Amino acid sequence: MVNPELLEMLRCPVCVREKSGLLDRVREVWLVCRDCGRKYPIVEEIPVMLISEGDKWAAVAPADLPVPPPRPE
């Protein structure tokens, strides 16, 4: 289980400077930014909040996101 309080505090690192950067949890192991659509994987219960990861999955439809997510390279 990922700590729910931690999840609530997390924001998209790109958008948080100018907007809310709120994240929606999708398919249990993905966090999707409401503002820009970048998607951050939760790998082995740890949210990977790297902009490079968010960029990589931004164009992938939520239904096509892999579960479990691959480890970041």
Ligand SMILES: [Zn+2]
């Ligand atoms: Zn964002």
